[in-house]
Amino acid sequence: MGRVLSGMRPTGPLHLGHLLGALDNWKALQEAHECFFMVADLHALMGEYENPAQLRSFSRQMVIDWLACGIDPKQSTLFIQSEIPEHAELALILGMLTPLGWLERNPTYKDQLREIEGRDLTTYAFLGYPVLQAADILLYKADRVPVGEDQLAHLELTREIVRRFKFLYKKDIFPEPEALLTKSSRILGTDRRKMSKSYGNAINLSDDEETIRKKVQSMITDPRRLKVSDPGHPADCNVFSYYGLFAEAAKAAEARDWCENAKKGCTDCKRELGGLLAEKLRPIREKRKIYENDEKLLESILAEGQARASAVARRTLQEVKKLLHLIP
Ligand code: TRP
Ligand code: SF4
Numbered sequence: 001m002g003r004v005l006s007g008m009r010p011t012g013p014l015h016l017g018h019l020l021g022a023l024d025n026w027k028a029l030q031e032a033h034e035c036f037f038m039v040a041d042l043h044a045l046m047g048e049y050e051n052p053a054q055l056r057s058f059s060r061q062m063v064i065d066w067l068a069c070g071i072d073p074k075q076s077t078l079f080i081q082s083e084i085p086e087h088a089e090l091a092l093i094l095g096m097l098t099p100l101g102w103l104e105r106n107p108t109y110k111d112q113l114r115e116i117e118g119r120d121l122t123t124y125a126f127l128g129y130p131v132l133q134a135a136d137i138l139l140y141k142a143d144r145v146p147v148g149e150d151q152l153a154h155l156e157l158t159r160e161i162v163r164r165f166k167f168l169y170k171k172d173i174f175p176e177p178e179a180l181l182t183k184s185s186r187i188l189g190t191d192r193r194k195m196s197k198s199y200g201n202a203i204n205l206s207d208d209e210e211t212i213r214k215k216v217q218s219m220i221t222d223p224r225r226l227k228v229s230d231p232g233h234p235a236d237c238n239v240f241s242y243y244g245l246f247a248e249a250a251k252a253a254e255a256r257d258w259c260e261n262a263k264k265g266c267t268d269c270k271r272e273l274g275g276l277l278a279e280k281l282r283p284i285r286e287k288r289k290i291y292e293n294d295e296k297l298l299e300s301i302l303a304e305g306q307a308r309a310s311a312v313a314r315r316t317l318q319e320v321k322k323l324l325h326l327i328p
Pocket of ligand 2: 221225232237238239240258260267270
């Protein structure tokens, strides 16, 4: 039984892409592994430091999304990064042995500097983003880290830090963590681009029924189907791909028939899908409500996670400090 650690930055509500990508994967992992799932609020702050007002609420809302999707606080440890000061302390120590060149070469860093507009990310902390991530993983001596493709470079850096640590202090206290690559979910946003909060094309796990229906109604369909009497091409229609992901096979076959044989128009086809999706997400919405209405319950889950994570983190940091002659 390996130990798993993963994290997400709380930058806004989670959506269907998170459900079909990371969360379904986490849910499966928790059955067979000891899992730590972390709200990476310090990492979020590295990008959002100019505008932190919603950070705390995003963190809690994200934990509610996790719980509602079936992450089980009895099986897994759920915690908030900033509540465990050992993350910051180990990151500082690892920073001492991380060559600047490794960070400057990091492709994710270079991409983000280039792509992200309207925010000044030329900060000291942002360059060190992967060092904090290494601390997250190493504090728990995780040997498996489920991440998306965009995080592979960060994981490789963690592995390099582990090797350098071992070389410098002649002690093998950290396993080299392995990436468990999460296949990015195939779901596109309502406008056919990648589903993302920043594109405004996401269907969120916290959306109410009305909002889900409206968003589905706004979806772009087969651009060649202009009139109801035009036969459509399900393979070129994002709406149809949602049928594939969320509907029973028979229902998807029915939609195909409506489309290819021009039996129903897109508005009707989307109305069906809207209802179906709202129904499919109902258990998540209902479970969310339990935690929304019971702040004490949520706080007690987080307190327990904090206690469990803290005990492990404290032990690891002690070990490191001994090796570095900071403590006897
Ligand atoms: N950087 C990750 C992301 O943006 C989030 C993260 C922070 C993380 N610490 C982690 C992921 C440790 C895995 C392990 O997706
Ligand atoms: Fe897409 Fe449905 Fe319209 Fe066909 S009928 S193009 S599947 S929305």
